[in-house]
Amino acid sequence: MQTWRFIPLLDAPGSIQMALDAWLLEQHLQGKQPPTLRFYTWKPAAISLGYHQHHWAGHWQHLTWEGEPLSLVRRPTGGRAVLHQGDLTYAVVTSGLPIDRVQAYRTICEFLIQGWRSLGVELQYGQAGRGYIRNPNCFGTATGADLVLGDGTKLVGSAQLRRGSGALQHGSMPLCVDAALYQQVFGVAPRQPILPFMLPLERLIDTVTNALVVAATDCFNADFQVQPLSNEEWESVLAHGGEWDVES
Numbered sequence: 001m002q003t004w005r006f007i008p009l010l011d012a013p014g015s016i017q018m019a020l021d022a023w024l025l026e027q028h029l030q031g032k033q034p035p036t037l038r039f040y041t042w043k044p045a046a047i048s049l050g051y052h053q054h055h056w057a058g059h060w061q062h063l064t065w066e067g068e069p070l071s072l073v074r075r076p077t078g079g080r081a082v083l084h085q086g087d088l089t090y091a092v093v094t095s096g097l098p099i100d101r102v103q104a105y106r107t108i109c110e111f112l113i114q115g116w117r118s119l120g121v122e123l124q125y126g127q128a129g130r131g132y133i134r135n136p137n138c139f140g141t142a143t144g145a146d147l148v149l150g151d152g153t154k155l156v157g158s159a160q161l162r163r164g165s166g167a168l169q170h171g172s173m174p175l176c177v178d179a180a181l182y183q184q185v186f187g188v189a190p191r192q193p194i195l196p197f198m199l200p201l202e203r204l205i206d207t208v209t210n211a212l213v214v215a216a217t218d219c220f221n222a223d224f225q226v227q228p229l230s231n232e233e234w235e236s237v238l239a240h241g242g243e244w245d246v247e248s
Contacts, residue, residue: 004222007038007229009209014046014073014084016237018244020229022076023237024093025161025168035094037216037224039209044068045085047185049246050078050159057185061246065181072246077159077170083185086176088205090212094220095166105145105160108169112147112156115215119207120196123147123155153191173208176201 010017017040027033045065049056051074063070065085090112097104106125113123126146147156158171174193182190199207216222229237 001221001223003034004216004220004224005034005036006213006224006226007036008226009205010038010040011043012040013044013241014042014048014071015241015244017042017089018048018073018075019241020237021091021093021168021170022244023233023240024091025076025163025166028093028095029163029166033093035220035222036092037213037220037222038091039205039212040089040091041087041205042071042084042089044071045083045181046071046073048073048075048082048084050080051075051161052078053080056081060185063181063184065178070185073244074246075159075170075244076168077161079157079159081185082157082172083174083177083182084172085178085181086201087172087174088208089170089172091168091170093166093168097162097167101160102145104162104167105158105169108160108167109145109147109156109158111212111216111219112171114219115208115212116147116155118211118215121155122150124150126154149193151194153193155193175204175208 024033024036028036045068047060047070049072060070061072092108094108097107116123124147126148145158145160146154148154156171156173158169160167160169174190177190177192179190179192213224217224
């Protein structure tokens with residue numbers, strides 16, 4: 001059994017969340033951090049862009065939700081735009097994954113499938129072809145790296161960054177999307193996932209997180225050590241937070 005770090009649920013601006021994910025990968029590659037699992041939410045609500053996504057709607061930088069501007073940030077991973085409001089994001093930093101990209105995704109995604117199954121939700125991989133690149137909305141299509149419900153609704157959209165022997169994979173799970181905001185962003189109504197239980201968002205996040213940690217313990221053969229960030233670690237992460245903001 002391998003020792004992993006588990007960072008407790010963190011609610012923070014998107015630029016900080018992206019800086020932390022990138023920092024964890026770099027630290028892991030340097031041998032300073034063990035494999036790590038964490039879950040987080042975005043405050044304020046945000047739109048994240050894939051690292052190589054250079055085109056997006058100009059009005060995105062003028063949207064607000066609950067009186068606060070939506071932040072626009074860039075992810076260290078690829079893919080397309082994701083609206084982060086009412087969602088739960090997971091991040092895994094590890095090494096030793098299969099070289100094959102699809103197999104690497106599936107090695108990590110197994111804990112998501114197993115965890116959601118324990119909650120009565122069956123997931124399968126999406127099957128969109130290369131045509132997905134014409135859609136700027138990550139949740140508009142589902143590729144083989146994504147997980148969908150039986151009716152085709154996408155529940156988990158994931159992206160991955162490989163660096164040497166290490167990898168960062170993170171992904172969004174929309175749990176309670178504001179339909180009006182989603183319509184403003186993407187011009188279409190969201191496909192809301194139908195779950196077999198109804199809970200307030202905070203309790204839903206706790207329920208899903210707990211189930212996924214149990215599944216990750218099994219799938220990764222991991223001994224999770226709960227370890228929040230130290231003050232010194234925060235200083236290092238915050239020094240790079242501005243790098244992930246998208247300029248107007």
